[in-house]
Each structure stands twice: as C-alpha cells, then as structure tokens.
Amino acid sequence: MSQSVEAHPLYRMINPRSIAFFGASNNFTSMGTIIFASFRALGFEGPVYPVHPREQEVQGFRAYRDVAQLPEVPDLAVMVLPTGIVNQTLEACGRKGIRNVVIVSGGFKEVRGEGEDRERELKEIAARYGIRVIGPNCLGVTNPHHRLNMTPFPYEGEPGFIGMASQSGSFVTQMFHYLHGLGLGFSTAVSVGNEADVDLVECIEYLGACPNTKVVALYIEGIRRGSAFVEVTRRVAARKPIVAFYVGGSEAGRRAGSSHTGALAGPDELYDGMFRQGCVIRAADLTELFDFCWVLGTLPTPEGPEVGLLTDSGGPGTAGADACSRAGLRLPEFSERTVEKLRAHVPHTGSLGNPVDLTFHKNPKDFYTEIPKAILEDPRVRSLLVYFLMPVEFIERAMMHMGVPNEEIAGKIEGITKWQGRAFADLMHTHGKPIVGYTWRGLEEPTIRTFMERGIPVFPGARRAARALAALVRYGEIRKRLLAAV
Amino acid sequence: MSQSVEAHPLYRMINPRSIAFFGASNNFTSMGTIIFASFRALGFEGPVYPVHPREQEVQGFRAYRDVAQLPEVPDLAVMVLPTGIVNQTLEACGRKGIRNVVIVSGGFKEVRGEGEDRERELKEIAARYGIRVIGPNCLGVTNPHHRLNMTPFPYEGEPGFIGMASQSGSFVTQMFHYLHGLGLGFSTAVSVGNEADVDLVECIEYLGACPNTKVVALYIEGIRRGSAFVEVTRRVAARKPIVAFYVGGSEAGRRAGSSHTGALAGPDELYDGMFRQGCVIRAADLTELFDFCWVLGTLPTPEGPEVGLLTDSGGPGTAGADACSRAGLRLPEFSERTVEKLRAHVPHTGSLGNPVDLTFHKNPKDFYTEIPKAILEDPRVRSLLVYFLMPVEFIERAMMHMGVPNEEIAGKIEGITKWQGRAFADLMHTHGKPIVGYTWRGLEEPTIRTFMERGIPVFPGARRAARALAALVRYGEIRKRLLAAV
Numbered sequence: 001m002s003q004s005v006e007a008h009p010l011y012r013m014i015n016p017r018s019i020a021f022f023g024a025s026n027n028f029t030s031m032g033t034i035i036f037a038s039f040r041a042l043g044f045e046g047p048v049y050p051v052h053p054r055e056q057e058v059q060g061f062r063a064y065r066d067v068a069q070l071p072e073v074p075d076l077a078v079m080v081l082p083t084g085i086v087n088q089t090l091e092a093c094g095r096k097g098i099r100n101v102v103i104v105s106g107g108f109k110e111v112r113g114e115g116e117d118r119e120r121e122l123k124e125i126a127a128r129y130g131i132r133v134i135g136p137n138c139l140g141v142t143n144p145h146h147r148l149n150m151t152p153f154p155y156e157g158e159p160g161f162i163g164m165a166s167q168s169g170s171f172v173t174q175m176f177h178y179l180h181g182l183g184l185g186f187s188t189a190v191s192v193g194n195e196a197d198v199d200l201v202e203c204i205e206y207l208g209a210c211p212n213t214k215v216v217a218l219y220i221e222g223i224r225r226g227s228a229f230v231e232v233t234r235r236v237a238a239r240k241p242i243v244a245f246y247v248g249g250s251e252a253g254r255r256a257g258s259s260h261t262g263a264l265a266g267p268d269e270l271y272d273g274m275f276r277q278g279c280v281i282r283a284a285d286l287t288e289l290f291d292f293c294w295v296l297g298t299l300p301t302p303e304g305p306e307v308g309l310l311t312d313s314g315g316p317g318t319a320g321a322d323a324c325s326r327a328g329l330r331l332p333e334f335s336e337r338t339v340e341k342l343r344a345h346v347p348h349t350g351s352l353g354n355p356v357d358l359t360f361h362k363n364p365k366d367f368y369t370e371i372p373k374a375i376l377e378d379p380r381v382r383s384l385l386v387y388f389l390m391p392v393e394f395i396e397r398a399m400m401h402m403g404v405p406n407e408e409i410a411g412k413i414e415g416i417t418k419w420q421g422r423a424f425a426d427l428m429h430t431h432g433k434p435i436v437g438y439t440w441r442g443l444e445e446p447t448i449r450t451f452m453e454r455g456i457p458v459f460p461g462a463r464r465a466a467r468a469l470a471a472l473v474r475y476g477e478i479r480k481r482l483l484a485a486v
Numbered sequence: 487m488s489q490s491v492e493a494h495p496l497y498r499m500i501n502p503r504s505i506a507f508f509g510a511s512n513n514f515t516s517m518g519t520i521i522f523a524s525f526r527a528l529g530f531e532g533p534v535y536p537v538h539p540r541e542q543e544v545q546g547f548r549a550y551r552d553v554a555q556l557p558e559v560p561d562l563a564v565m566v567l568p569t570g571i572v573n574q575t576l577e578a579c580g581r582k583g584i585r586n587v588v589i590v591s592g593g594f595k596e597v598r599g600e601g602e603d604r605e606r607e608l609k610e611i612a613a614r615y616g617i618r619v620i621g622p623n624c625l626g627v628t629n630p631h632h633r634l635n636m637t638p639f640p641y642e643g644e645p646g647f648i649g650m651a652s653q654s655g656s657f658v659t660q661m662f663h664y665l666h667g668l669g670l671g672f673s674t675a676v677s678v679g680n681e682a683d684v685d686l687v688e689c690i691e692y693l694g695a696c697p698n699t700k701v702v703a704l705y706i707e708g709i710r711r712g713s714a715f716v717e718v719t720r721r722v723a724a725r726k727p728i729v730a731f732y733v734g735g736s737e738a739g740r741r742a743g744s745s746h747t748g749a750l751a752g753p754d755e756l757y758d759g760m761f762r763q764g765c766v767i768r769a770a771d772l773t774e775l776f777d778f779c780w781v782l783g784t785l786p787t788p789e790g791p792e793v794g795l796l797t798d799s800g801g802p803g804t805a806g807a808d809a810c811s812r813a814g815l816r817l818p819e820f821s822e823r824t825v826e827k828l829r830a831h832v833p834h835t836g837s838l839g840n841p842v843d844l845t846f847h848k849n850p851k852d853f854y855t856e857i858p859k860a861i862l863e864d865p866r867v868r869s870l871l872v873y874f875l876m877p878v879e880f881i882e883r884a885m886m887h888m889g890v891p892n893e894e895i896a897g898k899i900e901g902i903t904k905w906q907g908r909a910f911a912d913l914m915h916t917h918g919k920p921i922v923g924y925t926w927r928g929l930e931e932p933t934i935r936t937f938m939e940r941g942i943p944v945f946p947g948a949r950r951a952a953r954a955l956a957a958l959v960r961y962g963e964i965r966k967r968l969l970a971a972v
Contacts, residue, residue: 028887037883083835106835106845137835153880168801174875178926221804245805252817253808256795256841286805286926287947309742315654318707319731319772322739331738349569349592349623355742359592389660394639397523401514440664440772460946461773 005209010202013100013132014188015146016075018047020067020098022089023080023105024058031152032080033059035104035139038154044147049074066092073097078140078150083107086136087121094129101126101133102140102150109194110137123196138193139169142186145212151191153177160185161297162290163213165203167192167221167257171286182443183452184294187212201228208236214297217289218244218280221257222266226274233278238482241296241475242280245289246271279478281471291464292471294457299434301476302382306332307469308375309355311387312367316462317355320385320438323466329473331355332380341374364390368423376431383469386424388439388458390447392417413446421450428456434472438465491695496688499586499618500674501632502561504533506553506584508575509566509591510544517638518566519545521590521625524640528633535560552578559583564626564636569593572622573607580615587612587619588626588636595680596623609682624679625655628672631698637677639663646671647783648776649699651689653678653707653743657772667929669938670780673698687714694722700783703775704730704766707743708752712760719764724968727782727961728766731775732757765964767957777950778957780943785920787962788868792818793955794861795841797873798853802948803841806871806924809952815959817841818866827860850876854909862917869955872910874925874944876933878903899932907936914942920958924951 005011021039023032036050036059049070050058057063064070067077067089077098081089086105093101108119119136126133134140139151144159151173157180166172169191179185188210190203200223207213216236223229233242247253249268275282281296283289307329311317321331331354334342342352345366351357356371375381392413399409428435437451437458451458459465491497507525509518522536522545535556536544543549550556553563553575563584567575572591579587594605605622612619620626625637630645637659643666652658655677665671674696676689686709693699702722709715719728733739735754761768767782769775793815797803807817817840820828828838831852837843842861844853861867878899885895914921923937923944937944945951 028884111834153877166801168799168804170799170801171805174799174802174926177877177928181928219801247804247808250808250811252811253804255817255839256804256807256843285809285947285949287949313654313656313660315652315656315705316660318654318733318739318742319657321742322733322736323771325736325738331741348597353741391639391663398514440660442663442667461771463771463773 003209005206005211008206008209009132010198010206012075013102013134013198014141014143014148014190014206016046016100016148018049018072018074018076019044020049020051020070020074020077020093022051022077024050025052025055026058031104034152035080035150038149038152041154042144042147042149047072047074067096067098068092070096076100076102078102078104080104083118087118087125090122090125090131090133094125094131099129099131101131102138103133103135103193104138104140104150105135106137108136108196119194119196126197133197134190135193136196139173139191142172142189144186145188156180157185159187159212161187161212161214162189162217162293163187163207163210163215164189164217164219165192165200165207166190166219167200168219169193171219175290179290182290182294184290187214195224199224201225201232204229204236204242205232208232208239213240215240215293216242217293218242219286219289220244220246220248220271221253222248223271223274230274230278233280234482237279237478241478242278243283243289243292243296243471244275244280245283245286246275279482281474281478283471288464288467291459291468295434295436295468295472296475298455298457299436299472300428300432301479302434302469302473303476304382305329305470305473306380306382307385308334308378308381308383309385310367310372310375311355312358313387313389314357314359316387316389317357320387320462320466321355323462324385324469326463327466327470329466329470334375335378335380338374338378341377342371345371368420372424372427372435376427376433381433383434383436383472385465385469386435386437388437388448388451389441391441392446395447417446417450420447421454421456424451424456425454434469436465436469438462489695491692491697494692494695495618496684496692498561499588499620499684500627500629500634500676500692502532502586502634504535504558504560504562505530506535506537506556506560506563506579508537508563510536511538511541512544517590520638521566521636524635524638527640528630528635530633533558533560553582553584554578556582562586562588564588564590566590569604573604573611576608576611576617576619580611580617585615585617587617588624589619589621589679590624590626590636591621592623594622594682605680605682612683619683620676621679622682625659625677628658628675630672631674642666643671645673645698647673647698647700648675648703648779649673649693649696649701650675650703650705651678651686651693652676652703652705653686654705655679657705661776665776668776668780670776673700681710685710687711687718690715690722690728691718694718694725699726701726701779702728703779704728705772705775706730706732706734706757707739708734709757709760716760716764719766720968723765723964727964728764729769729775729778729782729957730761730766731769731772732761765968767960767964769957774950774953777945777954781920781922781954781958782961784941784943785922785958786914786918787965788920788955788959789962790868791815791956791959792866792868793871794820794864794867794869795871796853796858796861797841798844799873799875800843800845802873802875803843806873806948806952807841809948810871810955812949813952813956815952815956820861820864821866824860824864827863828857831857854906858910858913858921862913862919867919869920869922869958871951871955872921872923874923874934874937875927877927878932881933903932903936906933907940907942910937910942911940920955922951922955924948
C-alpha cells in the first residue's frame, strides 16, 4: 500500500494519455454519441481517435475507419457498441496493442443465456492479449482531475475528493449534479459493471493510492472476492475512510441487483461482518453514502461520541438530541465552568443544559461566537451540532424596521452572512472539533449556504446530521484501532 | 365524533371573530411585535385590539391602554408578555369576560421552581373564570383558512390540509417555508406548549372534526392522558390518518424535551404500543412526519404492499427495490400478460422483471404512458414507484442536436414537461392506485416539479419514497381493521 499511484495496474486506464473511442457518431439518439459529447465537454487534453466505419469526422474529431489505422497505440479504448460486435472489436484492439479497454455496452452476463457465453468469450480474448477490461455493462471511468468522463452526463463543478467504486454507472453519472449542489465532487469514480476483469477490490486499492481521494465511496450489489475485499479495505482504511452502501441484503435488492449486473449478493449480516472486519463504514442508503463522505472528507475526526448541541428553538433541539441518541452519540452534561460561561448569554427562558436552547436571543452575535466557543472549550464535548434557521427575509424585515435604508440592506445582510460562516469556520479550526449543522430551510438559503461554503456541512433534518456525525465518530474509532494494531 | 366542528369547545379559540393582542408594540426587537407583524401580514379579517400601556397605536392599529377599555368582549386574547405580568393580565381578561386565551410567554413549568408555582396560579385563575387556555410557552394557533397566524414567521403559500398538534411551536412556524416548498400547507396547526389546559388530545379531537384537515400530524415529547389519547385517535383514524413523531423515547430526547415543555416521556416501546392501539402511524423524524402527511393527504390508499417499480437506471432501480424491502413493501413478479405488454417497449438490455428497467430508451414517451399503464393494469400491483431523472439540459441538448431551432426549445420543453405530469396524473386517477416518485435531482427541476404539481409526490432518494408508500399501505390496513370493527 506504500505503492505510488503511478505504479498501480489501473493507472493508465484511469489516467490515459490517448484514447480510441468506438461507437460515437453524429447521431444524437445513440448512447455512444451522447457519451462522446460529455467526454468532449470536459476537455480531455490528449489525442482522441473516434473509430467509425463510415463517418469521416465525429463531432469535429477526425474519425478512423478501423482501429488498425490509428497513428499510435492509444493508452485506452472506450467501446459503446452494439453487443454483437464488441468481442470482434476487442480482438482488433488486442491486435493493435491496446492494453486498457472500457466496455460500456450491455448484453452480457446480466442478460443470462447467450450473454454469459459472450462474456466468457470476451474474457478469453482479453486474457489472450493481456488486455485489462473495465465492464462490460458499465460507465467506466470518470477522473475529473484528468478531464476524463466517459458517462452520459456532463461533469459538473470542480474535481473533488470522493473516490468511488460502484456497481452502478448511474450512481456515478447521475450524481454529478447532486454532489455539485453540495459543493462536492468525485476525485475518481469507476463504474465496474459486470466486473469481467477489473473488480471493486482492485478499484478500492487504486483509490487508496490515489492522492486526490480523501474518502472512498462504494456502491455494492455483491462482492465476489470477500477475503481480498477485507484485506484491501483494512489497509486503505488506516489512511482514509471507506463508506459502503450495500443493497443486496434485502430480498428485493438482491433480485434487482442480479438482473442489473449479475452480482452475487449475500445476507445483510454476512456483509455487516465483512464491513466490520474490513473497517468499512456502512451507509443505509445512497443519500447517506454521500452525507458520510462529505463529513469524512472535510471535518476533523472527533475524539469520541460526545456532542454539544446548540439551538434557538426547543422542538428542533429536542429532535436533534433524539436523533443523536438514536445514532449512537451522547449529549454529556456541560462542566460547571461551561454553564457559568453560558449563563451570561442565554436568557432565563432558555436552557443552559445540553442542548443549549437560546429561545429568543436579543444579541444574535452570541449564537455565532461566545456560545459555541464556550461549548467547544468544554473538554467533555468532542463535536458541535447546530440548528440553523434564520432566513434572510427575517433579517431584512428586522433591518427595515430598525430604519436601515433600503439600499443598504442587501449589502449589510451579505456582510452578516459572510461573517457568520467565517465565525464558525474559525471556531472549528481553533478547536479542532467538527461542527455540523441541520435545518429545514433549503440549503440554497444564503444564511445556510454561508456555512457550507466555509466547510461546515449542513443537512436537511436532524437525522441526517446526527448519523453523519456518528460516521465521523466511527471512523475515529476505526483509525485508533488500526493504528494500535500496527 | 359525529360532532360538527362548530360545536367543538376549541372552535372559537381556533376560529375567533375578534382578537385582543397583548405584547405587540412598534419596537421590532420584541417577540410580541414580530408575531403581530406576521399576524397582520396574513390579513385577519375581524376586529383586532392591541392592548398596550403606553402606545396609542400599534403597527397601524388603534391600541387600548387596558383590556377593560375594549369596545367588545373579543373571542380570543393572545399574550406575548413578560412572564411576571401574565397572570394578572389573565385575571383582567377573565373579568372582561374573555373565555379563550393563548399564552405565548414562557417562564412557567418548563423552568421548574417558581415557574411551577406561577403555572399553578395561572390554572387557578383560568378555572375561576372558565377561561380555556392554550400554552403557556407556545405559539398558539395557526389557521390559514381563517387568516389566523400568531407565530413569528409569516405564513407562506396557500392554506393546506395538514392538521397539526405540536408540543413544539418551532415545528409549526418554522415549517411554513418547508411545506410551501413541497406545495403543502397547514389546515390548522396548534402549538400546545406546557398544556396547562388544552392538550394534544383535545386538539386531535378538534382536528378530527375540522373539515379542512385531511391528515393529522403530531409532534410529541410526552403524552399525559394516555388512555384518552388512544380513545380519541382510534375514533379519528377511522376517518382520517394520524401520523406522529415521538422524540421522548431516546435518552437525550427525553431529557431535552423535559427542559423544553416539561413533558413526561416514556420508553419507545410504551409509545409504540400506544400508537398501535390508537391506530397512529409513527414517523421516525420530522422530515418523515411531513413525507407521510403528503402521501396520506393526496394519494389513493393502496389495497396492499405490492409495488411495481419503474426505472431507466439499474442502480437506482436496485436501490429502490432495496428501500421497498426494508420499508416492508413487496415487489411481486408481474403476470405473464404484463410481461408480454412490457416486451414491446423495453430494449433487450433492459429488464422485464420488477423493477422494470428500461436502461436506454429510444422512445421516451413509453416511459410515461404504455409502460406504467401495463404495470398498473397488473392486478398483483397495488402502487407504482418511479425513478425520475431526466434533467432539462439533457432534453435541450438532444433537441439542439436534432436541429430544433433555438427559439423553439424552451416552449417545446415546457410542453413535454407538462404532458409528462399530466400523463402520470391521468394514470393515477384512471387506475386508482397511488404513484410516488424518487430522484436525486433537485425538486425544483422543472421535469420533477411537473409531477408534484399534478399531485405525484416526488422524494429526494429512494428511502423516503418507499417509507412514505409503506405509511400509505399501513393506513389502508388500519382503516380496514377499524371499519371491520364497527
């Protein structure tokens, strides 16, 4: 695992210098053409060679009639071809000397019957030429740091830190937009499809070595190499967290997965055991998978499950405390010193306990400075959970009534909002304890957005926030255990 | 329970013809003033009498120095006063003949010690004059159908069908924006606070009789009158569904709740039993509470837990199937006839099983017409779950490449989008089976919005959709059981 990423067998597959592309044309109802369009949109910088039997030019690129005619041996070939001609094309790639191929086309093992024969033949050809294959029935590799995207949706936003290995291509390409909305992105994502050759385990190993990847996300319908999985994830988890969403354990999930990628699922308990052994944090669904990645990739790891909770509303505070309990977190009593510090800022209708409930606060600044500071200074508290509420219209109305001239309101609010985000970010860095927020306002609200922009994740609802915080605690425990074992 | 809503003891409290308001001024840092501003904003149509010791006029309304000076006995008094003068003001209201009072002010039982004495005195005064009291430590009544809102946030959107009784005022007022974003709203919401007089049970009884209320939502930190609760909810549940979010069962939830409203919580199992007996559907958190209300208030009740699942992406389909299983739903195999009908529309790379996975579809119209029709016609299928994906940019790009003139694209897309929403709404009404969607695109996406506008709830992620559908199934069972018992 001290291996450099360049030495990894998948390096050229994921960081190719040149690419042959099969299946793109100028007809925009074909999947190959759509994929090639989003590939182009990201601006891959090396030579690209579309191969097409009839077209002279494909979307502005010179096309080649046959792979044999390419002026060089490209690092990678991508195939989005009709099922029936995949294997012969693979053979032609092999003859040309191409050693990395992504096969997007479906119609193999996942459709059973002759599809299984076809996949067997595919593997034989690959073995004969020493070709590494990702797929078939996949969306291959997205490596935005390398401007590489071979999926139908254009990549959105900046390259990120989430390294994903997925048994669903949709959960790569259809998540670009979702992740971008949270200010997140993939470092590298591999859709492994039927895993005729490259499998999840090998991808996890790659992502473990990949310097752009801070956290590894897995979507799993079934694992073929159980002990290799455990061995690799344990090694990777000592350096970066791994989160998995596994669907094969439920009756319907198992059946659906089997017709999707032909994966072999097992009961939940078996996978729970494997994840525990492999130091993998399990997410209950896809939303949670990325929630966990968000906090694990951005926040300091807390020293324990003790949470301080700050709110200015009773119900949301109680619901937050309930969510913490159910997620396995604890709300310790504050030290007497902390209670003394808080007393100066909390009105008599509020609560000095944990949660700290300000109720109505006349000096809103305290909510962003003195009160969270007092909580974070308490040695019993390892992380801070905050209920965020204040909508912009509310501040506007207050300013209007306080006589702030209309034309100054927007600027003043922007100033306050920015200051609030900065204040929390400073607190987090000073104390080295993670801060997570929750709200039922939209995440697009400027008073919420400001925290996200400053690196404080804010979740819709208490449950998601508490469970994300619990994942962070869990990783702290995992790392401690793994480092102790060394 | 055949009682008309007008005959209910809370009717004038919730539908007052005239109101005295204590605690509003022209100083916008005070809570009373803020509440009065959102009260005014909704445009209550009857006479309003601000009472203030010094102001001549409050926010444009003639103010009265003393309740005794009011020109009539108003149906309701609202108090947002300093704790210390609440009881004497209540006494003055009693002398004036006012019989309904909402006390927003805190500082009573929830702060313990002398707060408890104060609340005892408050109850004595109320009893002496026969005054019905909501609160103290609450946000009282929001009845948008009557243009009534006595909470700090202005009401947003249209009056709705969710009748709420809540031991948190925040979960009334801070949800206006959230619900509006989903196209939902309250019929009537009561924040009961410390329940010195009116409690959850009496509110549930009122909401059961309220013709604007289609579904009852409860936020519970602790129930005092357990057997009355069960008796009332059973009666109401035969006619409309009741959903509850209970926080008191977790250690931290119980402690936080106790300092919030002084409620007495009990273990989860006890409340589970009470909810089961009372035919109340339990929600795991606040988000889920309103998810359940959404489907229960808008969709036909399915005849059983058998779901047909439609997707054009494998991973989301498998994750949807997994979520259904975990929520207690079933994905039955389709009848041979259904499979035959589907075969005409699903490509060979897709799946004719359940989930139906179209993979890539060349005739997108089928996804909105023939395919869901075939699924809904299958007698084994009681409801339909659909994965919604297609972003507008994608259709734009396809149209551009198909040579549709630029200036026609927006109009064409609007046409398609509207047609899609209508197509699904028609299917739902024709077959009388509920349809629910899920997506990881934003709900603001026009291709998603169109379904919501046509009455098809769409949820962020498979888990929420499946659990909402399961709540709908659960209500079908409850109603069947209750009707059989009559």
